[in-house]
Amino acid sequence: MSKRSASEVVVSLPDGSNRAFDRPISVEAVAYDIGPGLGDDCVAGVVDGDLVAPEHRIASDADLRVVTPDSAEYVRVLRHSAAHVLAQAVLRRFPDAKLAIGPPTDEGFYYDFDGVELDRNDLAAIEAEMRDIVAEDDPIVREEVSPDEARDRLADQPYKLELLDEIEREGGPVTFYRQGEFEDLCAGPHVESTGEIGALSLLEIAGAYWRGDEDEAMLARVYGTAFEAESELAAFLDRKEEAAKRDHRRIGEEMDLFSVPDHSPGCVHFHPNGMAIRRELEAFVREKNAELGYEEVRTPELNHADLWKKSGHYEHFKEEGEMFAWEQDGREYGLKPMNCANHASIYDHRRRSYRDLPVRFSEFGTCYRNEQSGELSGMLRVRGFTQDDGHAFVRPDQIRGEIARTLAVIREMYAAFDLDVLLELETKPDDAIGDDALWKRAHNALRAALEEEELDYQIAEGEGAFYGPKVAINANDAIGRGWTIGTVQLDFVQPERLDIGYVGEDNEEHGPVMIHRALLGSMERFMGVCIEHFAGNFPLWLAPEQVRVLPITDDDADYAEKVADELADFRVEVDDRDRTLGKKIRAGHDDRVPYMVVVGSDEAESSTISVRDRGERQRDGVELAAFRRHLEREREERHREPNFLD
Numbered sequence: 001m002s003k004r005s006a007s008e009v010v011v012s013l014p015d016g017s018n019r020a021f022d023r024p025i026s027v028e029a030v031a032y033d034i035g036p037g038l039g040d041d042c043v044a045g046v047v048d049g050d051l052v053a054p055e056h057r058i059a060s061d062a063d064l065r066v067v068t069p070d071s072a073e074y075v076r077v078l079r080h081s082a083a084h085v086l087a088q089a090v091l092r093r094f095p096d097a098k099l100a101i102g103p104p105t106d107e108g109f110y111y112d113f114d115g116v117e118l119d120r121n122d123l124a125a126i127e128a129e130m131r132d133i134v135a136e137d138d139p140i141v142r143e144e145v146s147p148d149e150a151r152d153r154l155a156d157q158p159y160k161l162e163l164l165d166e167i168e169r170e171g172g173p174v175t176f177y178r179q180g181e182f183e184d185l186c187a188g189p190h191v192e193s194t195g196e197i198g199a200l201s202l203l204e205i206a207g208a209y210w211r212g213d214e215d216e217a218m219l220a221r222v223y224g225t226a227f228e229a230e231s232e233l234a235a236f237l238d239r240k241e242e243a244a245k246r247d248h249r250r251i252g253e254e255m256d257l258f259s260v261p262d263h264s265p266g267c268v269h270f271h272p273n274g275m276a277i278r279r280e281l282e283a284f285v286r287e288k289n290a291e292l293g294y295e296e297v298r299t300p301e302l303n304h305a306d307l308w309k310k311s312g313h314y315e316h317f318k319e320e321g322e323m324f325a326w327e328q329d330g331r332e333y334g335l336k337p338m339n340c341a342n343h344a345s346i347y348d349h350r351r352r353s354y355r356d357l358p359v360r361f362s363e364f365g366t367c368y369r370n371e372q373s374g375e376l377s378g379m380l381r382v383r384g385f386t387q388d389d390g391h392a393f394v395r396p397d398q399i400r401g402e403i404a405r406t407l408a409v410i411r412e413m414y415a416a417f418d419l420d421v422l423l424e425l426e427t428k429p430d431d432a433i434g435d436d437a438l439w440k441r442a443h444n445a446l447r448a449a450l451e452e453e454e455l456d457y458q459i460a461e462g463e464g465a466f467y468g469p470k471v472a473i474n475a476n477d478a479i480g481r482g483w484t485i486g487t488v489q490l491d492f493v494q495p496e497r498l499d500i501g502y503v504g505e506d507n508e509e510h511g512p513v514m515i516h517r518a519l520l521g522s523m524e525r526f527m528g529v530c531i532e533h534f535a536g537n538f539p540l541w542l543a544p545e546q547v548r549v550l551p552i553t554d555d556d557a558d559y560a561e562k563v564a565d566e567l568a569d570f571r572v573e574v575d576d577r578d579r580t581l582g583k584k585i586r587a588g589h590d591d592r593v594p595y596m597v598v599v600g601s602d603e604a605e606s607s608t609i610s611v612r613d614r615g616e617r618q619r620d621g622v623e624l625a626a627f628r629r630h631l632e633r634e635r636e637e638r639h640r641e642p643n644f645l646d
Contacts, residue, residue, distance in 0.1 A: 024057035044189035053188030082226035089129035108225030137195030266383030273544035299342035379528030426463035434493030552600035
């Protein structure tokens with residue numbers, strides 16, 4: 001076997017092959033080494049999960065995927081270039097504007113500006129200027145310069161100078177990208193010319209703090225999106241319009257489900273209608289926890305900070321400003337950011353034997369994290385949330401079975417909501433705690449469990465929890481949006497840090513493996529997702545009002561009340577307001593009630609009802625007992641749509 005040169009770098013490619021080069025080697029050079037066609041088409045590279053320019057130099061062993069116009073990552077490169085076009089257009093119209101940052105995002109791009117007053121009325125003119133820049137088809141040229149030259153070029157751009165200081169400290173190359181009269185300090189990558197941006201649209205303006213820090217300047221953030229083709233842009237705008245109709249904050253107000261008042265920033269108030277939904281979700285989780293063998297516990301929100309220091313949460317959350325903590329009587333306290341350390345405390349309350357394991361605890365545990373004010377969003381991004389948390393303490397030989405059973409239940413639950421499940425194996429992050437050997441052991445065990453169960457999954461590099469790798473359960477909703485909801489996490493680190501154990505068959509002390517899992521995630525976030533997924537048209541079992549009885553006239557009120565009494569174990573209301581039947585029916589549709597029961601003199605005389613669903617189908621002469629039996633079955637089986645009239 002030949003000895004490897006000290007100056008050699010090994011590049012691993014997606015097909016599993018490896019290529020050795022003298023270090024450093026650029027992404028583009030590797031592409032040309034693979035083949036001249038690939039080299040010509042190289043737009044960017046993905047090096048160890050990071051999107052980089054073709055000129056990026058690989059100095060140590062790395063995984064590489066070459067990005068071409070046919071790659072999924074190409075649209076991110078295009079959107080990054082569109083962000084530069086936005087900055088160029090703003091400077092043409094507002095020469096005194098100060099540039100901050102302008103990255104691509106999953107759905108488009110944004111750029112932050114200071115020194116200029118912008119509002120929605122400016123968007124049309126800026127967008128028109130952007131289209132002119134695209135039509136000019138200027139080449140986008142990369143240039144590497146010295147820090148001193150960069151400082152001269154950026155003399156009137158304070159935010160860019162701050163970024164330049166960081167680049168110098170990190171020792172990276174200083175690069176500019178130029179198009180026409182515009183240039184920007186940027187690492188890239190970009191498309192070859194502005195003309196490659198086939199379709200674009202500016203979407204909105206919002207405020208954003210520099211670096212997300214509330215103590216820094218408030219900047220004007222302009223959001224936009226870009227695609228290769230107008231047809232793709234049109235489809236995106238249609239989806240965005242549909243998403244706006246489904247906005248959980250608007251529907252929550254219309255249906256009186258929840259509120260987030262100013263005196264409780266980031267903390268949701270559940271109204272009676274919202275609590276009806278939440279109780280059903282909790283009952284569903286409890287049912288599945290029972291199937292999985294979990295015992296429910298309750299732990300306090302308030303703990304000494306020493307607990308979180310021992311578990312590693314303090315270092316992770318407090319130093320990032322995400323943990324609520326304070327000193328009192330000479331000791332530091334904190335509101336719990338997660339439930340796991342408390343569950344480990346219950347586990348450790350008595351001595352355990354290998355025969356006792358698995359030990360499983362579940363809790364609807366309320367946690368708190370100090371999210372930035374600008375990032376709070378209704379139920380989807382909050383400071384106080386209730387996790388449907390669970391922790392299983394298992395022996396190593398029990399890992400596969402425990403994970404398989406948990407994932408099977410999660411997939412079954414999501415099917416009840418008509419959510420398509422996608423699994424991601426999230427690996428060790430940069431802020432991981434614990435020994436590398438423990439991480440490797442956890443990663444291999446989690447991967448083996450997925451593969452032995454023949455489950456499809458994708459790898460998400462560096463996205464794991466700080467204490468262990470995890471399987472993220474992502475779900476696509478009714479309009480194709482992806483949401484990360486539940487998780488299953490494998491943890492060898494915290495049991496060691498918290499010094500919990502069990503007596504093995506060999507009479508020696510062993511550390512259990514801790515499996516963290518949330519079936520639906522936080523109740524707030526999942527309920528927000530449900531509102532948008534169903535657009536407020538909840539299935540019967542979740543609907544805050546399941547049946548509404550509509551008396552045709554005041555004379556029919558007594559029979560209407562009798563019908564309601566017969567359906568009393570459902571969430572049923574009688575609309576006895578002084579209005580026409582037509583208006584009552586329209587109100588029922590507007591309120592998204594699954595079933596309306598119409599009663600008049602004919603129904604009272606025949607002891608029947610007329611049933612109407614929110615799909616505007618109606619059947620007359622229905623026996624009340626038959627309708628009740630159907631409701632019971634539809635509720636018990638958690639049907640996704642009202643189907644009595646199918």
